[in-house]
Amino acid sequence: MEVAGAPIRVQSIAEKDLKVAVPPQYIQPQENRPSKPSNGNANDHKIPMIDLGGDKQVDILCGEIRSACTEWGAFHVINHGVSISLLDEIRKIGSSFFEDLPMAEKLRYAYDSNSPASEGYGSRMLVASDDAVLDWRDYFDHHTFPLSRRNPSRWPHFPPNYREVIEQYSDEMKVLAVKLLGLISTSLGLPSSYIEEAMGEIYQNITVSYYPSCPQPELTLGLQSHSDMGFITLLIQQNVAGLQVSKNDDWVTVDPESHAIFVILGDQTEIITNGVYKSAVHRAITNGVKARLSIATFHDPAKTVFVSPAPGLNPPPRYHEVVYGDYVSSWYTKGPNGKRNIDALLI
Numbered sequence: 001m002e003v004a005g006a007p008i009r010v011q012s013i014a015e016k017d018l019k020v021a022v023p024p025q026y027i028q029p030q031e032n033r034p035s036k037p038s039n040g041n042a043n044d045h046k047i048p049m050i051d052l053g054g055d056k057q058v059d060i061l062c063g064e065i066r067s068a069c070t071e072w073g074a075f076h077v078i079n080h081g082v083s084i085s086l087l088d089e090i091r092k093i094g095s096s097f098f099e100d101l102p103m104a105e106k107l108r109y110a111y112d113s114n115s116p117a118s119e120g121y122g123s124r125m126l127v128a129s130d131d132a133v134l135d136w137r138d139y140f141d142h143h144t145f146p147l148s149r150r151n152p153s154r155w156p157h158f159p160p161n162y163r164e165v166i167e168q169y170s171d172e173m174k175v176l177a178v179k180l181l182g183l184i185s186t187s188l189g190l191p192s193s194y195i196e197e198a199m200g201e202i203y204q205n206i207t208v209s210y211y212p213s214c215p216q217p218e219l220t221l222g223l224q225s226h227s228d229m230g231f232i233t234l235l236i237q238q239n240v241a242g243l244q245v246s247k248n249d250d251w252v253t254v255d256p257e258s259h260a261i262f263v264i265l266g267d268q269t270e271i272i273t274n275g276v277y278k279s280a281v282h283r284a285i286t287n288g289v290k291a292r293l294s295i296a297t298f299h300d301p302a303k304t305v306f307v308s309p310a311p312g313l314n315p316p317p318r319y320h321e322v323v324y325g326d327y328v329s330s331w332y333t334k335g336p337n338g339k340r341n342i343d344a345l346l347i
């Protein structure tokens with residue numbers, strides 16, 4: 001945890017005269033360091049791109065979703081219904097907050113280091129213990145749904161349209177998330193509202209992550225390997241690559257596609273689909289020359305919701321029922337460590 005009154009952000013480390021070496025807390029053990037990504041042209045390394053627009057038949061669309069979810073647990077979507085200008089706008093206000101505001105101004109929005117997953121500007125979301133290796137990342141987390149959690153006065157006041165853009169983006173991403181959860185349910189022969197109803201009220205967070213350029217990208221990670229805890233994450237990147245998805249013991253780089261939205265299945269989707277669809281293990285690497293920006297929109301259930309495999313799907317049940325709040329607590333105490341948390345639920 002941070003020392004009160006002395007918050008450290010990766011951006012301030014990167015801007016000091018540390019041009020040649022990163023502080024030791026950021027150096028990953030050998031086995032976690034990013035080796036050369038093999039992102040060849042082989043078909044099994046091509047992340048699916050699904051077109052949601054047009055008048056494609058639902059069974060064709062669901063076939064594409066099923067194959068992407070089975071093989072990857074992640075896929076790009078285009079013609080998703082969110083305007084491209086809104087994607088551009090949120091990328092713009094996100095980088096402006098990190099790059100145009102002085103550190104002292106940004107720190108006025110610092111998250112509460114005593115409460116895990118609190119809203120605001122931080123750098124240590126996934127740190128389970130004091131000796132954990134640190135991610136080369138700063139972020140701003142916004143609580144956006146349910147509306148009772150949404151309080152734009154806690155978000156940046158610069159650039160002036162920042163809060164308005166986040167609100168609009170939040171609303172549009174929720175619509176897309178519900179649509180995708182419907183298609184995912186249908187693609188498994190479940191009623192289209194199955195997952196949405198099992199989730200109950202949707203809890204949505206938007207995390208803008210900023211990865212300053214790093215003097216030793218070969219030794220560090222922007223974000224350690226993990227799967228997301230909730231149901232579905234919708235992610236966009238700016239033009240610098242860095243997100244990687246694990247596939248057959250290899251890391252595949254996700255190309256930043258400016259018009260597309262990247263869909264990542266979380267652990268609760270793996271549980272409810274009884275493992276037919278697996279959550280995607282992913283991480284972010286750093287860049288030696290350029291800073292990188294991503295915006296991830298998470299969709300989770302309330303902490304009191306029980307999640308269990310849909311009856312009759314791929315029997316017998318392979319996961320224990322879990323109370324979502326317990327799952328989150330275990331994640332924050334033990335750290336993500338790949339998929340260790342969901343593995344603990346395997347029957």
Ligand SMILES: O=C(O)CCC(=O)C(=O)O
Pocket residue numbers: 207209223228235237242243282283284293294296
């Ligand atoms: O920066 C990225 O592309 C990954 C972000 C991510 O995986 C997360 O915030 O959970």
Ligand SMILES: [Fe+2]
Pocket residue numbers: 226227228233282
């Ligand atoms: Fe993630």
